[in-house]
Amino acid sequence: MNDLEYISERENNGEFSDSSFLPSLEQLTIKFCPNLKGWWQRQRDSVEEFHNHSLPSFPHLSNLLIRYCRKLISLPLFPYLEKLELANCSLKPLEQTLRMEVIKTATPKNLTSIAATSTSSSSTLAASSFIPLSKLKSMSIWHMEETLPKELKCNLISLQDLKIGNCCGPLPLSRHLTALQNLRVIGSKEVDLTNDGDEMEWHGLQSLRLLRFSYLPNLATLPVGIQHLSSLQTLEIVQCPILSKRCEREAGEDWSKIAHIPNLDIR
Numbered sequence: 001m002n003d004l005e006y007i008s009e010r011e012n013n014g015e016f017s018d019s020s021f022l023p024s025l026e027q028l029t030i031k032f033c034p035n036l037k038g039w040w041q042r043q044r045d046s047v048e049e050f051h052n053h054s055l056p057s058f059p060h061l062s063n064l065l066i067r068y069c070r071k072l073i074s075l076p077l078f079p080y081l082e083k084l085e086l087a088n089c090s091l092k093p094l095e096q097t098l099r100m101e102v103i104k105t106a107t108p109k110n111l112t113s114i115a116a117t118s119t120s121s122s123s124t125l126a127a128s129s130f131i132p133l134s135k136l137k138s139m140s141i142w143h144m145e146e147t148l149p150k151e152l153k154c155n156l157i158s159l160q161d162l163k164i165g166n167c168c169g170p171l172p173l174s175r176h177l178t179a180l181q182n183l184r185v186i187g188s189k190e191v192d193l194t195n196d197g198d199e200m201e202w203h204g205l206q207s208l209r210l211l212r213f214s215y216l217p218n219l220a221t222l223p224v225g226i227q228h229l230s231s232l233q234t235l236e237i238v239q240c241p242i243l244s245k246r247c248e249r250e251a252g253e254d255w256s257k258i259a260h261i262p263n264l265d266i267r
Helices: 092-098 122-127 150-155 199-203 224-228 241-246
Strands: 006-009 027-031 038-041 063-069 083-089 100-102 114-116 138-142 161-165 182-186 210-214 234-238
Touching (some): 092 150, 199 224
Parallel strands (some): 027 063, 083 138, 138 161, 161 182
Antiparallel strands (some): 100 114
């Protein structure tokens, strides 16, 4: 829908309706809407406009996919997601959810008070009775020019599967990702893990079982921090012909370093 800019008009003379907004929606997909700016049309496209207003939320939304919507800067809040995929779009709707503060005890059934805060400090989120996106289990980020907010990395305490593809900036690692089991980094000329920042960020990935690097032309050496991945079972380095030659069975320069691994696939 190339000409679509807004999905709905704001109700009640410019004010939002209560939290009963789409109470049963569980899955939402928005793709190929290059001019879509937000869910509601309003006077100016700014997150700050929601300051001190009660924002509607998707109280049961568990699966959200947004692709090729680069102008999209605002959506209803989606704090209870379990699966998220973003590709060729802005991170602003995600940042908006991260800024929310839930008053008292809030669950998908009794969510009654949500306010967009003017700051997104981790202390504000920690003081709240519910951490936005703390239920997220799977996240895929593709073709993004923005870097993930620091607050997001601290909130992803339930994340098990993370895919990063063709993105700029450093890897969104955090010592808070204690539940992460699978990490895939794919196709980025910008990613150079030789300088992988704080080694302790890798130390927090105590549940990581699978690590895959694919199509990373600037990857010269593995990050020092992966020595802390005590639960790692599978390491995949895809499309690396120089390494394949060094790991050639019996004859390769690095064969002695990997010969003890029970399941080897060198191509």
